[in-house]
Amino acid sequence: MEKSRKVYVETYGCQMNVADTELVLGILSREGYVKVDESANADVILINTCAVRENAEQRVFGRVADFRTYKKSNPGVVLGILGCMAERLRKDLLESESAVDLVVGPDEYRKLPALIDGALEGEKGIAVKLSRVERYEDIEPLRTEGIGAWISIMRGCDKFCTFCVVPYTRGRERSRTLAGIVNEVRQLSVRGFREVTLLGQNVNSYRDGEYDFADLLAACAEVDGLMRIRFTTSHPQDVSDKLIRTIADHSNICNYIHLPVQSGSDRILELMNRSYTADQYLRLVDRIKATIPGASLSTDIIAGFPTETDADHRKTLDLLRTVEYDGAFTFKYSPREHTKAWKMGDSVPEAVKIGRLNEIIDVQRAISLRRNREEVGRTVEVLVEGESRKSAQDFCGRTDTNKMVVFPRNGFAPGSYARIAVERANAATLFGRHVVEETAGSMS
Numbered sequence: 359m360e361k362s363r364k365v366y367v368e369t370y371g372c373q374m375n376v377a378d379t380e381l382v383l384g385i386l387s388r389e390g391y392v393k394v395d396e397s398a399n400a401d402v403i404l405i406n407t408c409a410v411r412e413n414a415e416q417r418v419f420g421r422v423a424d425f426r427t428y429k430k431s432n433p434g435v436v437l438g439i440l441g442c443m444a445e446r447l448r449k450d451l452l453e454s455e456s457a458v459d460l461v462v463g464p465d466e467y468r469k470l471p472a473l474i475d476g477a478l479e480g481e482k483g484i485a486v487k488l489s490r491v492e493r494y495e496d497i498e499p500l501r502t503e504g505i506g507a508w509i510s511i512m513r514g515c516d517k518f519c520t521f522c523v524v525p526y527t528r529g530r531e532r533s534r535t536l537a538g539i540v541n542e543v544r545q546l547s548v549r550g551f552r553e554v555t556l557l558g559q560n561v562n563s564y565r566d567g568e569y570d571f572a573d574l575l576a577a578c579a580e581v582d583g584l585m586r587i588r589f590t591t592s593h594p595q596d597v598s599d600k601l602i603r604t605i606a607d608h609s610n611i612c613n614y615i616h617l618p619v620q621s622g623s624d625r626i627l628e629l630m631n632r633s634y635t636a637d638q639y640l641r642l643v644d645r646i647k648a649t650i651p652g653a654s655l656s657t658d659i660i661a662g663f664p665t666e667t668d669a670d671h672r673k674t675l676d677l678l679r680t681v682e683y684d685g686a687f688t689f690k691y692s693p694r695e696h697t698k699a700w701k702m703g704d705s706v707p708e709a710v711k712i713g714r715l716n717e718i719i720d721v722q723r724a725i726s727l728r729r730n731r732e733e734v735g736r737t738v739e740v741l742v743e744g745e746s747r748k749s750a751q752d753f754c755g756r757t758d759t760n761k762m763v764v765f766p767r768n769g770f771a772p773g774s775y776a777r778i779a780v781e782r783a784n785a786a787t788l789f790g791r792h793v794v795e796e797t798a799g800s801m802s
């Protein structure tokens with residue numbers, strides 16, 4: 359390449375997509391591309407997409423329309439669609455969207471440099487094969503320097519929850535090696551990152567020969583005692599007692615588990631193919647709370663799955679009240695073509711879905727508020743992330759239980775740990791100030 363091409367990537371969807379964008383930038387930077395933060399300067403515009411719900415796709419179609427207009431005055435620009443929508447819609451995307459030059463699925467990113475070369479010559483490109491082996495183990499993601507880093511430890515999902523498109527867009531489950539991941543944690547520690555989040559659609563089914571996810575977590579935690587280790591997402595079926603113990607035994611493995619339940623009704627859970635009952639889930643929650651004192655839990659809930667009745671919905675509300683999550687991500691059921699649930703129809707009327715969703719949100723907000731208010735008067739340890747969004751006078755950071763805390767800057771540096779006395783709280787954030795430690799033997 360005579361001069362370096364500029365690439366702009368816009369990312370939608372889950373954290374795995376955020377990590378994949380870093381991977382794509384890693385692949386392209388090896389070829390001399392430079393990343394730019396605005397599409398206006400770019401030679402190549404890539405949209406890394408999500409297909410999990412209809413509205414996620416609508417947003418991307420909106421962006422494609424924006425870039426179609428942009429290309430009219432900048433005809434040389436290459437527009438590529440990556441990720442889960444590329445995998446789901448394949449050549450339909452190229453055929454229906456004239457502005458799109460490239461369609462590349464999650465297991466084909468190595469082909470991007472060649473496909474972009476072709477597109478610059480006016481040749482449209484598509485690569486959407488799913489792989490049973492691709493792990494991108496040898497590719498170094500292009501990360502922005504900061505406090506936290508993502509590490510994909512596995513790709514794909516074999517759970518086939520009946521509502522979910524991910525097994526179709528991401529293919530079969532495959533894990534990276536424990537040694538490779540631990541090595542990456544080590545390098546990130548040397549570079550000054552203070553937190554890593556291990557990512558997978560279901561991290562608990564991680565496996566490398568005889569090593570399971572608990573072994574991986576322990577190995578990562580032992581790299582650097584000051585480095586926080588997080589992970590997401592956990593499928594309830596595979597949370598072992600060994601895993602719970604491992605979290606409890608390592609102070610730098612965060613006491614926070616995102617444990618999506620989806621519904622509180624056994625009938626709906628069965629239709630979803632979630633492989634647990636509400637009671638089994640609650641017993642798991644009890645084991646977690648008994649072994650990890652102060653453990654924080656969050657969840658995902660779907661409102662309005664096919665055939666869901668008011669009684670089913672109330673079971674979900676009951677479960678929320680029983681578990682007392684610190685937070686919940688809540689979604690209206692969105693039918694996805696080719697999934698099993700698609701064939702069940704979309705029987706819950708939109709207005710009912712919205713009503714149930716709002717009720718779930720209200721119940722959970724009250725619980726989150728109460729849980730956060732319990733923190734008032736306590737001292738929490740916060741990993742300082744940087745300036746608070748609302749005020750340059752304040753810093754923000756998270757507790758080990760993933761609660762956001764805002765406090766006066768007070769000479770702290772991002773990446774350091776601060777002890778903060780919590781003074782007030784709302785449902786989303788704790789507010790406090792720095793505790794001045796009494797050092798033993800100091801003069802008063």
Ligand code: SAH
Pocket residue numbers: 410411521522523524558559560591592593618620658659660689690691692693694
């Ligand atoms: N692998 C993760 C979740 C991936 S998708 C897990 O199993 O927890 C994130 C969330 O999106 C899911 O937990 C689910 O609550 C929601 N979701 C997935 N498909 C959906 C659909 N068709 N309609 C509505 N919500 C959906």
Ligand code: SF4
Pocket residue numbers: 515516517518519522523524525559560593
């Ligand atoms: Fe989708 Fe279920 Fe896999 Fe999560 S575990 S990605 S919800 S199929």
Ligand code: F3S
Pocket residue numbers: 370371372373374375407408409410441442523524527528
């Ligand atoms: Fe969306 Fe794909 Fe993630 S469908 S949620 S970007 S795995």
